[in-house]
Amino acid sequence: MRLKAQKLCIDRGGRRIVEGADFDLSDGQALIVAGPNGAGKSTLLRAIAGLLPIAAGALDLDGEAEDIASVLHYIGHAEGMKPALSVGENLAFWGAFLARDGKRGRSPADALGAFGLAHVLDIPAGYLSAGQKRRAALARLLVAPRPIWLLDEPTTALDVRSQGALGQVMAEHRAGGGMIMAATHSPLGLEGAGELRLGIAA
Amino acid sequence: MSGPLSSLVRREIAIARRIGGGGSMGVVFLLVLVTIVPFAIGPDLNLLRRIGPAILWIASLLAMLLGLDRLFQADWEDGSLDQLQLGATPLEAVVFVKCLAHWATTALPLVVAAPLMGLLMAQEPESMLGIGVSLLVGSPAMTFIGAVGAAATVSLRRGGLLMALLVLPLCIPALIFGVSAANAAAGGTVPFLTPLAVLAALTLASGALCPFAAAALLRRLGE
Numbered sequence: 377m378r379l380k381a382q383k384l385c386i387d388r389g390g391r392r393i394v395e396g397a398d399f400d401l402s403d404g405q406a407l408i409v410a411g412p413n414g415a416g417k418s419t420l421l422r423a424i425a426g427l428l429p430i431a432a433g434a435l436d437l438d439g440e441a442e443d444i445a446s447v448l449h450y451i452g453h454a455e456g457m458k459p460a461l462s463v464g465e466n467l468a469f470w471g472a473f474l475a476r477d478g479k480r481g482r483s484p485a486d487a488l489g490a491f492g493l494a495h496v497l498d499i500p501a502g503y504l505s506a507g508q509k510r511r512a513a514l515a516r517l518l519v520a521p522r523p524i525w526l527l528d529e530p531t532t533a534l535d536v537r538s539q540g541a542l543g544q545v546m547a548e549h550r551a552g553g554g555m556i557m558a559a560t561h562s563p564l565g566l567e568g569a570g571e572l573r574l575g576i577a578a
Numbered sequence: 579m580s581g582p583l584s585s586l587v588r589r590e591i592a593i594a595r596r597i598g599g600g601g602s603m604g605v606v607f608l609l610v611l612v613t614i615v616p617f618a619i620g621p622d623l624n625l626l627r628r629i630g631p632a633i634l635w636i637a638s639l640l641a642m643l644l645g646l647d648r649l650f651q652a653d654w655e656d657g658s659l660d661q662l663q664l665g666a667t668p669l670e671a672v673v674f675v676k677c678l679a680h681w682a683t684t685a686l687p688l689v690v691a692a693p694l695m696g697l698l699m700a701q702e703p704e705s706m707l708g709i710g711v712s713l714l715v716g717s718p719a720m721t722f723i724g725a726v727g728a729a730a731t732v733s734l735r736r737g738g739l740l741m742a743l744l745v746l747p748l749c750i751p752a753l754i755f756g757v758s759a760a761n762a763a764a765g766g767t768v769p770f771l772t773p774l775a776v777l778a779a780l781t782l783a784s785g786a787l788c789p790f791a792a793a794a795l796l797r798r799l800g801e
Binding site: 426454459460472 | 585655663801
């Protein structure tokens with residue numbers, strides 16, 4: 377599988393935020409999207425996920441332009457966890473909803489365990505701390521297997537140990553042929569990752 | 579069954595039950611509205627009997643608007659709406675299923691309660707049955723139309739009033755034929771099935787069209 381972007385331009389509110397972004401990502405590779413605040417890192421990731429329109433340029437998967445959204449995971453600033461449901465119920469729902477061709481990933485308990493969070497399985501998501509909520513959202517990566525991970529500031533609110541757990545999960549994903557694209561300010565421990573530097577849009 | 583849409587139905591109903599308020603709040607609102615009408619109109623049983631179906635329909639319509647503004651807004655706020663767009667399921671189907679779940683948790687209690695409240699409006703048994711059947715057939719149309727309004731105001735903090743302004747005029751056809759069906763059940767020259775058939779057509783048409791409009795609005799405004 378290969379995700380390729382050529383001269384990608386993205387507008388927001390009538391202003392060009394991302395201008396001419398190029399990247400080429402294939403199995404097992406990782407790409408760090410770097411740049412100062414407001415450079416368009418989140419905008420780029422949301423556009424790749426199909427949540428924002430692409431103004432110009434080409435984005436294709438294995439040479440085809442369609443259905444990129446259903447092969448990727450997007451972890452944004454909002455966690456997508458319903459406070460009224462337990463963490464396990466939230467993850468079980470996303471596992472069923474985001475499954476591709478009926479293929480399930482790891483169980484919610486197992487996925488939470490990978491982030492050292494197995495004990496919150498039955499607790500309503502509304503009671504979690506910011507860091508726990510972020511880890512629960514990251515556990516979504518494991519309940520539905522998808523090859524491309526788009527991570528927007530994945531280490532926000534994570535303690536050092538959880539950052540280590542995330543690093544391990546990401547390494548396993550890449551070893552299995554997965555791709556990772558992460559917008560971040562802090563080092564993620566992605567070995568041999570490429571870098572896409574976005575400047576402040578003029 | 580554990581497909582994406584059936585799990586979405588289960589999730590929506592579980593959330594509605596945990597948070598509570600949606601269905602019971604609507605019924606209480608309906609009861610309050612129906613209770614104050616005789617105080618305003620006076621103890622004229624003939625008049626109450628004549629306007630009863632209309633009052634119950636208007637009250638049900640307003641009660642259905644109560645929780646509608648949160649239909650997509652809650653998902654938009656917590657990021658679920660982004661994730662719902664990443665599934666293999668089209669957003670139109672997601673909207674349709676969310677409407678059905680919302681209808682089952684908020685409108686269905688009204689459909690059950692409204693005919694009983696006909697007692698407060700001096701309704702005959704046939705008329706109460708007519709109100710129940712017409713609401714059962716017509717209320718999905720109001721949910722589907724309401725979903726378009728809810729999608730249009732998804733990113734507005736206090737979008738509830740604006741949503742009501744958008745939705746209420748669009749519900750007028752359903753209101754006209756719903757009340758006319760309920761009236762026809764109580765007697766009169768129009769056969770009961772004629773307005774009911776139009777009402778059913780309104781529900782089917784809105785169920786077919788509104789999810790597309792709402793999904794298009796969510797894609798544009800939900801970013």
